[in-house]
Every structure is written in structure tokens, then in C-alpha cells.
Amino acid sequence: MDALSDCGTRALSVIAFIGSVFSPWYAWSRRRAPDNHVCMNVATYGPRARFTMTDRGSSALRQTENRLTIGPSSMSWTGDRLIISVNERGAPPAFGYLRGTITLTPSAVTQVELPLTRDGAHVWRPFAPSAGVQVDLEGDGNTWQGHGYFDANFGIRALEKDFSFWTWGRFPMPDGSAACFYDAIRRDGSTLAQAIRFDAGGVPRPITAPPLTPLPRSLWAVRRETRADPGFLPRQCLAMLDAPFYTRSAVQTQIGGHMTTGVHEALDLRRFRSPLLKPMLAMRVPRVSRWRFSE
Template sequence: MSACGTRAVSVIGFIGSVFSPWYRWSGRKCPQDHVCINVATYGPGGRFTMTDRGKDALRQTASRLEVGPSMMRWDEDRLIIDIDEVSGPPLINRIKGQIRLIPAAITSVELPLTPDGAHVWRPFAPVAQIEVEIDRPGWSWTGEGYFDANFGTRALEEDFSYWTWGRYPTASGATCFYDATRIDGSELAAGFRFARDGSAETIPLPPKSRLRRSLWAVKRETRGDAGARPRQKLNMLDAPFYSRSAVETSIDGEITTGVHEALDLTRFRSPLLKPMLAVRVPRRKNWHWD
């Protein structure tokens, strides 16, 4: 998020694009044949890009992920993201530029999301700075950054019905909450406090509080001090099964605004959603390197 709180950006690199209808329709047989660098900008002039590409578009090393025209690469102490994508309808534009993420430190935290470890959350850099330079008016800024990864060997909708996640900056670092309801009815509830040196500790969980439902009526809740009334400060991504927004709440008496996500996987499981998603997530199977 920008320091002024009016703009934000998210970038996700997928090998096996979990939200792609094309990957689902393929039977999830070859993750490398459904790759994507998803870029979304939020605020004035915001755009959404998510192109499902074939295996010819993938190149990777230990420090670099290339998917067609865009790439992520480690350069000493920072993650460099070079973007060259085209946003989906109804607002079709080229989004081109560079994002630099500078972690304060790298953590060692890994959280299995299911008892068998089929899904894992890995918060690499919960505290970071971000520098954004995108070739559009008003899209050169700096602010608060974050870098994590999720790994899985099964489809999300096979194991979960609903989850929420939130990352909130604090004076000492950042606090993250991860709550999920699994298909079998069991619950995951976890909270971590991260310091700027990369150290982490689990924390007693503050109570949940409801937020107003999203525009698509996705249920939303987050955690904060007893009596806190979380509220949305910036709407980011609003889909029939997914909400991402900037949310203000109170943690240990500190008012903070962070990024919050809610995912309704019961809705996502519906086959009726897949053709709708295909409009926003085009498939580009062929790619030729220069």
C-alpha cells in the first residue's frame, strides 16, 4: 500500500493457477502448463491482469520466475518484479513497469493449513518496503510491502470452505491472522507477531469482528481488540467468491490499516462461476521467446 493509503498493488506468481478455470478444466494435470503473473492495481486508474499461459511461457531458476513478458527475480537484498501485462475487460490497457520489494528480514515461519501438510503458508517477508513505478499517471510511489507464498498439492476447494487472512502493520513490525474453515468442519486459527529483524511469535488470538459484506455479499470478518469496529478503508478486489480490501482495526490498542482477504470456496466450487472467470482470465497457450 502507498504511504498515503490511496493506492495499492498486488502481484501473485502462479505455477498451477489455482483461480484459473482453464487449470480446473484441464483436470489440474500439469501445473507448469497453467502459469501466470497476476498484477492488480488499486486506486485511481486501477486495473486487473491475469493471463493463464502455457508451459512454453515458463522459465525459472532458484532466483528467477519468468512467465511470458513478466518476471520476478531476486537481486541481492530485494525482489524485483518487471511487469508487462494487459488488463482484462472491460478496461483493457497495458500495465508496464517495475516494482521493488525490500524486506526488512526473512522469517523462518511455515504454517501447515491442513493436518497432513497438503497446504502451507510461508510468510517470507511480513515487514518490507515497496517502490512502485508503473507507466501510468500517479503510479510512482513508495509504501508498506509484504511478501508471502502459499503451497498446495490439492485444490483449495477440496479442503476448505472459507478463509480470511489479514496483515496489519504495527510500530514494532506486523501482525498476521489466518483463519480457515475446512471441508470437514474443523477450524484453523492462527496469529503471529513479526518483528523487523524477522523474529516471530504466536500470539493469543483477539476476538473476531464482522465487517460489512463485500459488494458481491462475501462474508467478511477479521480480528482485533475487544470492542473494535473494523471498517473498510479502500476497496481493492471484489469478485463473487473473493474480497480484498484495506481494513482499519485496533490491535493491542494501536489503530492500524492493513490488507484483508476473504475467500468463499463454497461459491468458488460452483461450476457456474468458471465461464464468468474465463472472461477475466484469458488463456494464451503459445509463447515464443525472442
């Protein structure tokens, strides 16, 4: 899930991994045991930002129908909201703990699944394209409200085996709907260009996508582009995550004549395939192979 504060100065991202796709430890294991590489990746953006991404062993994983627990953190579905309990240690260079609760309340829950490859090896599942978010984390300024979404990706092969590049964006609209754009270049040369608008009740409707429009490259020179009305130049409003192969940011664009600011990401899998990246990632993704629950 990702969220932007109502004031536009803060943002947050939470990703629960079973088979931590961006973990060097998982790659070095040849992805033999997804449940032995689990992670609750939590990142805050804005003043006093924190980033946490600890790769944990199978002893840290517990699952029930409505709850996912990974070490000291968890996600729980109550029936009308998702409650995320965070208790993680920050990765360098921003050491310290990130603790507290994040509550995501969807306007609706969808039943939509989008295959990202022809054989269905990768699937995008937008559970809640529009949601209210309440953030209550320890630390000055880490209590705020905003809007966000909750989705999931499932796959049976490594991303870099099937994709060369992708961009994704979710943009809230004035009527309570959300426009989502998924654009990808697959390794076989085929492309994905998906544009869906979810109304406030979560009902999806394919829409005609505005043209792909370039954004300035990231600090690591990752190529970026998003959808925008003809003649409009989108811009980055808030820098979020910037890695040699991946960038996430808040982007302002115009869709159907409406100005909107949403979360955008670009992922360069050609770069990610480089073995030189894995030791760099290990500095930001520590490995804790053993975990013992107190109860």
C-alpha cells in the same frame, strides 16, 4: 505480494502462479499439469486501476534459483530485494497495458512455514512479513512508495477440496513488527485460528488473537470478518478486488490498543466450487497457450 501506498489512496497486488488456482482453464484441465497454467496476476487499486491475469502455457515458464519468468513478466531476487518486472495486458473492462517495475525490500526474511491442514497438503510461507515497496509503473499516478509484504502458498490439492472459507490479514504495527491472522474453516469441520507477530527482524511469536469481528459484506455479499480488540469495529478503508467468491481490501482495525491499516482477504470456497462461476471467470482470465521468448 501486496502493498499499500503511504498516502493510503493506492494499492497493488502481484501473485505469480504455477498452477493458477483461480483459473477456469486450470480447473477445466482437471489440474493435470500445473506448469501448463502459469500466470503473473498484477492488479493496481485506486485511480485508473488495472487488473491482469493471463493464463499461459508451459512454453511461457522459465525458472532459475533466483528468477521466475512467466511470459513477458518476471520476479528476480537480488539477495536483498525482490524486483518484479511487469509487462501485461489488462483484462476487461479496463483494457490497456500495465508495464513497469516494482521493487520490494524486506526488513528481514523469515524461515517460517505454517501448515494449513493437518497432513501438510497446504502450507503458508511468509517470506517477508514487512517490506518497503517502490512502485514505478507507466501511467499518471502509478509511481509511489509504501509498505507491503511477500508470502507464498503451496498445495498439492485444490483449495476447494480442503477448505470452505478463510480470512487472512496482515497488519503493520508501530514498532516495525507485523501481526498476521489466518482463520479458516476446513471441509472436515475443523478450524484454523493462527495469530503470529513478526518483529522487525522477522522473528515470529505466537500471540493471543483478538476476537473475530464482522466486517460488512462485500459488493458480492461475500462474508467478511477480521481480528479486532474487544469493542472496536474494523472498517474498510480502500476497496481492492471484489469477486463473487473473493474479496481483498485495505482494512483499519485495532490490535493491542494500536490502530493499524493492513491488507485483508476473504475467500469463500463453497462459492468457488460452483461450475457456474467458471465461464464468468474466463472473461477476466484469458488463455494464451503458446509463448515464444525473443532471446
